[in-house]
Amino acid sequence: MSHNDCIFCKIIDGEIPSAKVYEDEYVYAFLDVSQVTKGHTLIIPKTHTKNIYETPPEVARELFARVPKIASAIKEVYQPIGMNSLNNNEEPADQSVFHLHIHVIPRYGDGDGFSSNWTVHTDDYSSEDLQQIAKEINGNLTS
Numbered sequence: 001m002s003h004n005d006c007i008f009c010k011i012i013d014g015e016i017p018s019a020k021v022y023e024d025e026y027v028y029a030f031l032d033v034s035q036v037t038k039g040h041t042l043i044i045p046k047t048h049t050k051n052i053y054e055t056p057p058e059v060a061r062e063l064f065a066r067v068p069k070i071a072s073a074i075k076e077v078y079q080p081i082g083m084n085s086l087n088n089n090e091e092p093a094d095q096s097v098f099h100l101h102i103h104v105i106p107r108y109g110d111g112d113g114f115s116s117n118w119t120v121h122t123d124d125y126s127s128e129d130l131q132q133i134a135k136e137i138n139g140n141l142t143s
């Protein structure tokens with residue numbers, strides 16, 4: 001089901017041109033127009049879903065099932081030294097297009113254009129804290 005005003009739905013429907021990497025019944029994969037590194041690909045479900053929270057398991061299953069295949073093809077052709085696959089959800093986490101997508105970004109070494117910057121707070125959490133947090137999350141699983 002495609003959504004009016006969704007640019008990725010328009011890409012799937014061919015209304016907006018894209019550099020298609022792969023397509024089947026469930027997913028569409030194409031080059032991100034803002035290439036972070038050569039081969040940076042977006043993999044999207046054909047079913048419109050806004051983000052990870054709203055994604056039914058069967059849509060997630062088909063989407064994630066295609067990631068290894070596409071990542072491996074990128075690896076094969078460009079021989080990157082690493083690969084990041086990631087998904088942004090909501091604006092504060094850098095989501096700018098509200099149709100679920102997985103970025104697959106091949107890595108070529110320092111200065112290749114990608115940086116993931118995070119600060120670890122290992123000392124702030126005891127093992128009891130970790131057990132408690134895990135329990136709280138687990139207690140809120142719905143499906």
Ligand code: DGP
Pocket residue numbers: 007016018019030031032033034087088094095096097098
């Ligand atoms: P995100 O920030 O995680 O929501 O990523 C959205 C990506 O989509 C961003 O890296 C740029 C890319 N993008 C946006 N519009 C278009 C488009 O019309 N064509 C293509 N190929 N990519 C697009």
